[in-house]
Structures are given as C-alpha cells and as structure tokens.
Amino acid sequence: MVSEVLKPDLAEPGRVQEKAPPDRKPEPTGRATFKIWRGDATRGELVAYTTHVSEGMVVLDAIHQIQAEQANDLAVRWNCKAGKCGSCSAEVNGMPKLMCMTRLSDLDLTKPVTVEPMRAFPPLRDLVTDVSWNFEVKRSIAPFTPRPPDAPDGTWRMAQSDVDRVQEFRKCIECYLCQDVCHVLRDHQMHDRFIGPRFLVYAAALEMHPLDVADRVPALKEKHGIGYCNITKCCTAVCPENITITDNAIIPLKERVVDEYFDPIGRLVKIFSRKSVR
Amino acid sequence: MAQYDTLDHDVLIIGAGGAGLRAAIEAASMGARVGVVCKSLLGKAHTVMAEGGVAAAMANVDDRDNWRVHFADTMRGGQYLNNWRMAELHAKEAPARVRELEAWGALFDRTPDGRILQRNFGGHRYPRLAHVGDRTGLEMIRTLQDHGIHRGLDVYMECTVVRLLKDGDRVAGAFGYDRERGRFRLWRAKAVVLATGGIGKSFRITSNSWEYTGDGHALAYDAGAELVDMEFVQFHPTGMVWPPSVRGLLVTEGVRGEGGILLNREGRRFMFDDIPENYRAQTADNEEEGWRYVIGDKTARRPPELLTRDHVARSIVREVREGRGSPHGGVFLDIAWIKRRLPNAPEHIRKKLPSMYHQFKELADIDITAQPMEVGPTTHYMMGGVRVDGDSQMSTVPGLFAAGEVAAGLHGANRLGGNSLSDLLVFGKRAGEFAARFAQERPAVRVDEREADAAIHEALAPFERPSNGAHGPYQIQDELQDFMQDLVGIVRNEADMRRALERIDRLRGEASRVAVSGHREYNPGWHTALDLRCMLIVSEAITRAALERKESRGAQFREDFPEKDPEYARFNIVVRKGSDGRMELDRRPIPALPAELAAVIEEMK
Incomplete structure (x- = not known):
C-alpha cells in the first residue's frame, strides 16, 4: 500500500539531510585539538590532544576517541550519551555543558577546545569530580508526603494541568550544571548553608506536587538557605533540560517564605486560623 | 597482597536501576540490612533511558483490559517460550506496583477524569502503558531513588563487582572495587540480588551505555547458576542511524504509539506488506483504521507499525537489504504527517514526545514535527538471563536472586515494549522480599579469604x-x-x-x-x-x-x-x-x- 497523501513530503528522501540548517556552521572535518584537564585532587594541568573529527560529533565522542587511542586512563563519567542521565557534565571552553549534547559544529575548532571538570566540586581525577555532597543534600530535604487517597481503591485523582506545572521540575536529570555555575557555591563555597538551584527545584517539585502536604518553607528559610540566591539566573541559562529554574521554581519558593515570615497580615491570618508559623 | 574493606549486609543488591532499587526498598521494609552496589552514580542507570511507559492492565483508558489480556499478550509476544508463572504474576501485580509508585510521588500523565493515562504500544491489545510524556523511565528511577534514600540503604556508588563469593553451595557475598580510588571491597551477605541489567555492549550498534557488559549474567554463570534463553537478544526496530556518533540511540516506540508510520524510500508504508498470521485478526488492514486506533476508536484494530519489535525490526532489515532504505541505511519514521489529521499537530508532538523532539533537534538537526526521522534496528534488550524461580526470583544457586533484565523468563523469545518497566517493579519487589526472607531464615555465611586474594590478583x-x-x-x-x-x-x-x-x-x-x-x-x-x-x-x-x-x-x-x-x-x-x-x-x-x-x-x- 502506497501512501498517496504522504508522497509529496518524501519526494526526495535524502533532501532533509543534505540541506545545512541555517543556524549551524558547516560540519567539521579533519583534525581538532582538545586541551583536557588532567590531574587529581592535588594538582593538574591542561594537556593537548589532537584527534580527527567528523560529521555529527559531540565533545564526548572526541573524549572517547582520545581515551581509546591516546590516553586509556583518561577519567570521564558518562552513561546514556543522549542527554538523559546527566553524567557527563563538564566545562567546555569555560561553559558548563553536557559533553554528549555539545556538538563540535557549534564550537570554533580553529582554536583548541578546552575541556575541564566542574569547578564547584572537588576534583577526583581528570574530568571526574566528587559530587557526593549533592546526594547528602537531597536526603536533608523532607520527603514526599501524600494526602490520604481520594478513592476507596487507594488511588488519587489529579488534573493534567496540575501535573504539568510540576513535570517541568521533574524533568531534571541531576547533571548539577546549575550547581556548578551558581556563584554561591562556586565562588563563595557556601555548601554548608545553601542547597543550590538543583535542590531548590527539587523542593519546588515537592512543594507544588498536587498530593504533597508537607511544609518545607521553614526549612527552606533556615536550613536550606534560600535567601542566599540573588536571582542572577545563571542556573537557568545552563540547564540542559531548559527548566526555568529561577522564575518557576526559586522565585515562587521565595514568595512562600516571604508570605510566611514577613507578611504581617498573613501572620495575623495564620495566628487566627491557629496554624503555627514555626 | 592488596588490602580490602569488608562490609556486612543481610541482603546485597548488585545494580541500582529500577529492579535493584525496588528490591532494595522491599528488603529494607522487611527489616533487612541492605547494601546497594551501583556501577555508576545513583540514579544514572539505564532505567533512565526508558521512554514509552510501564505496562499495567489498569483499564483506565479501555475498560476491556484486565490481567488476562495482558498475560495473553505477553505470552503471544514471547512465542510461548515464556515462564508462564512469571507472565501470570507480572500481569496480575503490575497495576498495584504502578499505583504504589504514585503513592511514592511519581506523577504520570492523566486521563480527563484524573486517573493515570495509558497509551498504545506494540503487541498490547489495549492502551496499557502508564507514562510521563516520553520520559517515563526517568520518572520511575527518580521516584524509587528519592523514596529509597530515606529507607536506610547503604549505597556504594561507582563500584564494580568482579566475582560472587560462595560458602559451600550458598552465595556468601561479592567482591569488587570502587572506581574512584581503585580500592577493593568485600561485601558479605546472606542473600544477593543481581539487578545488573543487560548486555548491549557486546554489539556495535546499541542503545546501551558502557555499563551494560553483562556483569550479572557472567557473575551468575561463574557462580554455577543456569542461564536461559540467551539466544534472544532484542533488536529494537527504531534506533537513530545518523549522524554516526548517535547511531543506535533509541527512538521510542511511543512515536509509533502516537501515530508515527514507517516508510521506505519510495514512500511506501511497508509494514502493511507482511502481517504475521497470528496477529492478522487484531491488526488494521488499511491506513484509515490504523489512524482511528491511534485516536482511541475502540472498534479499530492497531496499525501494523505496532506489531512486535522482532517483526518490525526484520521488516526494516528487509527493506534496507532490498535497496529501499533511506540514505543512511535505515527507513523513515514519520510522525509529522499527523498534521494532516490534527489541527495542532506540532504542539501535540512536542507535548507527547518532548525528549524525542529535543534529541533529534539537538543531535541531528531534524525537526520531527516537520520532517521524517531516519531509523534502523539497534541492540536494545536481553530477554535471556539468569534462570529463576517464578515466584521467588531465586536462581539455581541458593541465596542468589535476580530481577529485571538480568533475569530471564517473563519475555520468552521477544519482549513487548513497556513490559520491562513493569517487570522490574513486579520482580524487583519479589526478589527483595524473598531475599530478605531467605536471609532471615538462614545462619550467617563465612567467606574464604583466599577467594578475595585470588580476585585481587586477577x-x-x-x-x-x-x-x-x-x-x-x-x-x-x-x-x-x-x-x-x-x-x-x-x-x-x-x-x-x-x-x-x-x-x-x-x-x-x-x-x-x-x-x-x-x-x-x-x-x-x-x-x-x-x-x-x-x-x-x-x-x-x-x-x-x-x-x-x-x-x-x-x-x-x-x-x-x-x-x-x-x-x-x-x-x-x-x-x-x-x-x-x-x-x-x-x-x-x-x-x-x-x-x-x-x-x-x-x-x-
């Protein structure tokens, strides 16, 4: 059966591949140089490697090629190679990026490409950093606490629109690029006082979850240090999942903190409705 | 000889994808001291890559669905080589396992009346896959991870196990190393659950990452356990074929579930050309009926693109071999065509298939709402694995359990899409439960230090x-x-x-x-x-x-x-x-x- 309706679209099946998209530079060919940070917890330096490049390659491909051909012990984390697991975070030409989603065609290959580990975390070896702090932080946030089920069979009813609002936050792949770029963590090293954008997104996902009844607002103010964020939106700029971290997650949480602690009318209402603010 | 740390647990789980985490949660809930070894960081396992959904006969979208239909679909898809007890338990228990995830915070897409929405998928007679757009696996692993971290598990991240240890016939733990420092570790445990996933890295074109080197299969084999159905490797029909660096990357079956069609270079919808006898009665024989099925007409039969993966993959290979393939050796998968049927098609596609949209846009410069994708088969899933008891998931080695992809039986000769996510929930839970029970009932194990020394030497x-x-x-x-x-x-x-x-x-x-x-x-x-x-x-x-x-x-x-x-x-x-x-x-x-x-x-x- 031939699909008559569809034929016009496919008159030249190869056409879509041949046309260079307007917003990209031509695909690279030939050789390119990568200056990769090699070292450990105590010291390190950029080491230059030259390797061949071809159509469609991403930075992680180049790293793998160098690893297989020139530096078997080059340490790098990666898993899915599809932007879904958030393992291969690094700084490419100084920008926090997933190496698997950074096309060589988007880089200037006439100059060496620098690839460094995330700088907000302690280096372990080469491109691998110690991100264990993030796992500890997550455990410090009050877990999901659902309201009682809506139906006798133990299930809940939720509107798609309520689910949609939170699904943006639940897209997070925990690559920690937002943590890497956040100056509170990166420059001021306030890891003991501020949980960082990733975990503000996590807290927002819980706070705005249609079923959740826990109150994380006091902890956000005191323990999690939401006040340290001064809304520079660097985190939003680097998020590979395009989560609007600052506007959709952090600012609404800040508003909740303000409402609970600094709004006198709100306080009176709460006192009279016998709801504790603590 | 190099030093090693010795760590004690009742139950040791090797692998922290969906099956491992579900097993760990269950074992911990029974009071076991649980250790979880993961080859990568927690939350990065391949469950994250699962896109389409989790199959469970909840009958939220089509009330004709029930466990009997799901059981029959699974057996038919597996060509009746399945462990029927596993297929039965799976079909019966999957709905409860999915609802439990919701109680732990998972947010699935909804029906108009607010229940969990279910979508069509290959080989499933009715819309059965609970899903979150096309990132269901991420939602599942994150839910299990975020629930699990409050359950008192000891998680050993970035550790690889190189051998299982035994005490007589019984399993007694595992030996391995941590990647970070290369230090050796001996985990002593009364029960071990293998949840190591697949073997895709044995093939050139695969949707699997570096981790999937068949560790659990090999560890079990070396420990004396039986493997079964090893000839059945699932080649998913739709992997990306261009550019070369993404060859093999998965394109979810959800694209076809949402109405995507397969075309050869002549524009012919070749899946209509060869419909297997045992599926003919339930497959549409014209395009109109296929589309009606996609939009939920209960009188329509499903389009041939939603036949089982083995058949679709072979049909694609046939087109390519006979010279009707796409420029880079695949065929075309077109979802953009639905704009002829739906007024807001591009928006609908971005909503239902967000990560596919993103993946093709970023990595191949293709806008799937306007252009067809080029796809071809990719090594995806291992039906074969450790032979286990259907109820307990214990292997032929006492105390050694297996769940998820590393275990065999549920899928027989071919797995239906969506049945792996339900597999890991149903049998992850069972493995955790029976492993904890096994550990409770048995005395402590002894390990032979010479085994550790030999492993270090090797x-x-x-x-x-x-x-x-x-x-x-x-x-x-x-x-x-x-x-x-x-x-x-x-x-x-x-x-x-x-x-x-x-x-x-x-x-x-x-x-x-x-x-x-x-x-x-x-x-x-x-x-x-x-x-x-x-x-x-x-x-x-x-x-x-x-x-x-x-x-x-x-x-x-x-x-x-x-x-x-x-x-x-x-x-x-x-x-x-x-x-x-x-x-x-x-x-x-x-x-x-x-x-x-x-x-x-x-x-x-």
Whole structure:
C-alpha cells in the first residue's frame, strides 16, 4: 500500500539531510585539538590532544576517541550519551555543558577546545569530580508526603494541568550544571548553608506536587538557605533540560517564605486560623 | 597482597536501576540490612533511558483490559517460550506496583477524569502503558531513588563487582572495587540480588551505555547458576542511524504509539506488506483504521507499525537489504504527517514526545514535527538471563536472586515494549522480599579469604603485564562488538556463528594478556579490561544458544532455518558452566500450562 497523501513530503528522501540548517556552521572535518584537564585532587594541568573529527560529533565522542587511542586512563563519567542521565557534565571552553549534547559544529575548532571538570566540586581525577555532597543534600530535604487517597481503591485523582506545572521540575536529570555555575557555591563555597538551584527545584517539585502536604518553607528559610540566591539566573541559562529554574521554581519558593515570615497580615491570618508559623 | 574493606549486609543488591532499587526498598521494609552496589552514580542507570511507559492492565483508558489480556499478550509476544508463572504474576501485580509508585510521588500523565493515562504500544491489545510524556523511565528511577534514600540503604556508588563469593553451595557475598580510588571491597551477605541489567555492549550498534557488559549474567554463570534463553537478544526496530556518533540511540516506540508510520524510500508504508498470521485478526488492514486506533476508536484494530519489535525490526532489515532504505541505511519514521489529521499537530508532538523532539533537534538537526526521522534496528534488550524461580526470583544457586533484565523468563523469545518497566517493579519487589526472607531464615555465611586474594590478583594482573601496543582493552572490545554485530546480529546462520565462536576464543586469549597503563584511581582503561571477561562469556552464551536453536522464532532469525519449528516450542535452552570449566548447553522442557492459563490463551486467540 502506497501512501498517496504522504508522497509529496518524501519526494526526495535524502533532501532533509543534505540541506545545512541555517543556524549551524558547516560540519567539521579533519583534525581538532582538545586541551583536557588532567590531574587529581592535588594538582593538574591542561594537556593537548589532537584527534580527527567528523560529521555529527559531540565533545564526548572526541573524549572517547582520545581515551581509546591516546590516553586509556583518561577519567570521564558518562552513561546514556543522549542527554538523559546527566553524567557527563563538564566545562567546555569555560561553559558548563553536557559533553554528549555539545556538538563540535557549534564550537570554533580553529582554536583548541578546552575541556575541564566542574569547578564547584572537588576534583577526583581528570574530568571526574566528587559530587557526593549533592546526594547528602537531597536526603536533608523532607520527603514526599501524600494526602490520604481520594478513592476507596487507594488511588488519587489529579488534573493534567496540575501535573504539568510540576513535570517541568521533574524533568531534571541531576547533571548539577546549575550547581556548578551558581556563584554561591562556586565562588563563595557556601555548601554548608545553601542547597543550590538543583535542590531548590527539587523542593519546588515537592512543594507544588498536587498530593504533597508537607511544609518545607521553614526549612527552606533556615536550613536550606534560600535567601542566599540573588536571582542572577545563571542556573537557568545552563540547564540542559531548559527548566526555568529561577522564575518557576526559586522565585515562587521565595514568595512562600516571604508570605510566611514577613507578611504581617498573613501572620495575623495564620495566628487566627491557629496554624503555627514555626 | 592488596588490602580490602569488608562490609556486612543481610541482603546485597548488585545494580541500582529500577529492579535493584525496588528490591532494595522491599528488603529494607522487611527489616533487612541492605547494601546497594551501583556501577555508576545513583540514579544514572539505564532505567533512565526508558521512554514509552510501564505496562499495567489498569483499564483506565479501555475498560476491556484486565490481567488476562495482558498475560495473553505477553505470552503471544514471547512465542510461548515464556515462564508462564512469571507472565501470570507480572500481569496480575503490575497495576498495584504502578499505583504504589504514585503513592511514592511519581506523577504520570492523566486521563480527563484524573486517573493515570495509558497509551498504545506494540503487541498490547489495549492502551496499557502508564507514562510521563516520553520520559517515563526517568520518572520511575527518580521516584524509587528519592523514596529509597530515606529507607536506610547503604549505597556504594561507582563500584564494580568482579566475582560472587560462595560458602559451600550458598552465595556468601561479592567482591569488587570502587572506581574512584581503585580500592577493593568485600561485601558479605546472606542473600544477593543481581539487578545488573543487560548486555548491549557486546554489539556495535546499541542503545546501551558502557555499563551494560553483562556483569550479572557472567557473575551468575561463574557462580554455577543456569542461564536461559540467551539466544534472544532484542533488536529494537527504531534506533537513530545518523549522524554516526548517535547511531543506535533509541527512538521510542511511543512515536509509533502516537501515530508515527514507517516508510521506505519510495514512500511506501511497508509494514502493511507482511502481517504475521497470528496477529492478522487484531491488526488494521488499511491506513484509515490504523489512524482511528491511534485516536482511541475502540472498534479499530492497531496499525501494523505496532506489531512486535522482532517483526518490525526484520521488516526494516528487509527493506534496507532490498535497496529501499533511506540514505543512511535505515527507513523513515514519520510522525509529522499527523498534521494532516490534527489541527495542532506540532504542539501535540512536542507535548507527547518532548525528549524525542529535543534529541533529534539537538543531535541531528531534524525537526520531527516537520520532517521524517531516519531509523534502523539497534541492540536494545536481553530477554535471556539468569534462570529463576517464578515466584521467588531465586536462581539455581541458593541465596542468589535476580530481577529485571538480568533475569530471564517473563519475555520468552521477544519482549513487548513497556513490559520491562513493569517487570522490574513486579520482580524487583519479589526478589527483595524473598531475599530478605531467605536471609532471615538462614545462619550467617563465612567467606574464604583466599577467594578475595585470588580476585585481587586477577584484577591487578593487567597492570603487571608488558604493553602489547595497539591491542589494548578498547581495541579488543571494538573487535568483539564488530563481529558480534556482523555474525550474531539480527540475521544469523550456522557458518557465521561458527566463525564468531572461533573469534571469541581467540579474543579470550588476547583479553587474558591485555595490559593497562596508569594507576588504579578512576582508570577507565583498567575497568574496560576487567569488563571484557563478562562480555566474552555473554557473547559465547548468545552464540552457542543461537546455534542450538535451529529455527526462527521471536528475536532469533536464522536465514538457514527461516521458519518456526514446532519441536523448538517445547523447550528452553539452558547454558551453564560445566565441571571442566567449559560452557554446557541443555534443552529444558517447558512445563505444561495449568488449565486455567491455557484457557486464557485460548480465549484471547
């Protein structure tokens, strides 16, 4: 059966591949140089490697090629190679990026490409950093606490629109690029006082979850240090999942903190409705 | 001899994807002290990549669905080689496991009346897959992870197990190393659950990451457990084929579930050309009916693009081989065409398939709302694995359990899409429960320190060998992947597979002489050298089992035996390590179905 309706679209099946998209530079060919940070917890330096490049390659491909051909012990984390697991975070030409989603065609290959580990975390070896702090932080946030089920069979009813609002936050792949770029963590090293954008997104996902009844607002103010964020939106700029971290997650949480602690009318209402603010 | 730390647990879970995490949560809830070893960071396992959804007969979208239909669909998809007890338990328990995830915070897409929405998928008679756009796996693993971290689990991130330890016949723990520092660790445990996932890295074109080197399969084999159905490797019909760096990357079946169609270079919708006899009654025979099915018309039958994965993959190979493929050796998958049927099609596509939209836009410069994708088969999933008891998930080694992809039985000769996410929930829970119970009922284990010393010696040997130049661990791995792809791939024959066996044998020799440089801290060259052993065991098991099955059924296609042979419907092929250390094969008769299950299958025909 031939699909008559569809034929016009496919008159030249190869056409879509041949046309260079307007917003990209031509695909690279030939050789390119990568200056990769090699070292450990105590010291390190950029080491230059030259390797061949071809159509469609991403930075992680180049790293793998160098690893297989020139530096078997080059340490790098990666898993899915599809932007879904958030393992291969690094700084490419100084920008926090997933190496698997950074096309060589988007880089200037006439100059060496620098690839460094995330700088907000302690280096372990080469491109691998110690991100264990993030796992500890997550455990410090009050877990999901659902309201009682809506139906006798133990299930809940939720509107798609309520689910949609939170699904943006639940897209997070925990690559920690937002943590890497956040100056509170990166420059001021306030890891003991501020949980960082990733975990503000996590807290927002819980706070705005249609079923959740826990109150994380006091902890956000005191323990999690939401006040340290001064809304520079660097985190939003680097998020590979395009989560609007600052506007959709952090600012609404800040508003909740303000409402609970600094709004006198709100306080009176709460006192009279016998709801504790603590 | 190098030092190692000894850690004690009641239950040790090896692997932290969906099955491992679900097992860990269950075992901990029963009071067991649980350790979880993950090869990567927590939350990065391949469950994250699962896109389409989790199959469970909740009947939220079509009230004709129930466990009996799901059971019959799973058995039909598996060509009746399935462990029917697992297929029964899976169909019955999947709905409760999905609802439980919701109670732990998972947010699935909704029906208009606020319940969990379900979508169409290949081989499932009714819309059955609970989903979150096309990132269901991420939602599942994150839910299990975020629930699990408050359950008192000891998680050992970035650790690889190199051997299982035994106390007599019983399993007694595991030995391995941490990637970060290269330190050795001995985990002593009364029960061990393998949840290591798949074997995709044995092939060149695969949707699997570096981790999927068949560790659990090989560890179980070495510990004396039986493997079964190893000939059945699922080649997912739709992987990306261009550009080369993303070749093999998965394109979710959800694209077809939402109305995507397959076309050859002539624009012909070739899936209508060959509809297998046993699916003819439930497959649309014209485009109009296929579309009506997609938009939820209950009187319509499903379009042929939603036939089982084995069949779709072979149809694509046929088109390519006969010269009707796309420019880069695949075929076209078109979802953009639905704009002719839906007013807001581009928006609908971005909403239902957000990560596919993103993936093609970013990596291939293709806008899937306007252009067709180029796709071809990619090594995706291992139906074969550790032979387990259907109820408890215990292997033939006492105290050694397996769940998820590393276990075999549920899927038979071919897995239906969506059944792996439900598999890991249902049997992850069961493995955790029975492992905890086993640990409660048994005395402590003793481990032999000499086993640890031997494992250390073996693991460090590559550092002590002189470099053999160009043939390092990566080159050996590349060679294995190349010939497994060519000789034991989608289309197989006796001569090719005999050659593969010879080459596996030769590579085993080379792997035993491989040298690595550098030191033990986070050294991927060393890790790759140690993974080779597992990959070679798995590759040999696949090849030998595929040679033994002289017929074509499910995922196994033999061009020298292109037909199904009823004789081969009567047994599974079992692989185990013989007393002389060589691989042994055995034909294990399939137990007869109980009358009530046989009646279900008959009724659903």
